[in-house]
Amino acid sequence: RRSGLKSRTNSMFTEIEGEWDEVMSVVKKATFHFAEKGIRTEVIMKADIRPGHTNMMTRKVAAVEDILKK
DSSP: OOOOOOOEEEEOEEEEEEEEHHHHHHHHHHHHHHHHTOOOOOOOOOOOOOOTOOOOOHHHHHHHHHHHHO
16 A cells, blocks of 8 residues: 555455556565565465556446446
């Protein structure tokens, strides 16, 4: 959250949206923050690369919601 990148956390995952290097830096910092405290940390990553598109975390969900309303 302190990174300034768009993010959201749900019961299973944390999603982060931003430039590749910025996102990878956040993933690394978060992972080792917990690991250094002796907390087992598992990282499962999925990258959705779509050049020229922004704010897809909310736009994708809104598009699905619109379809479901019809």
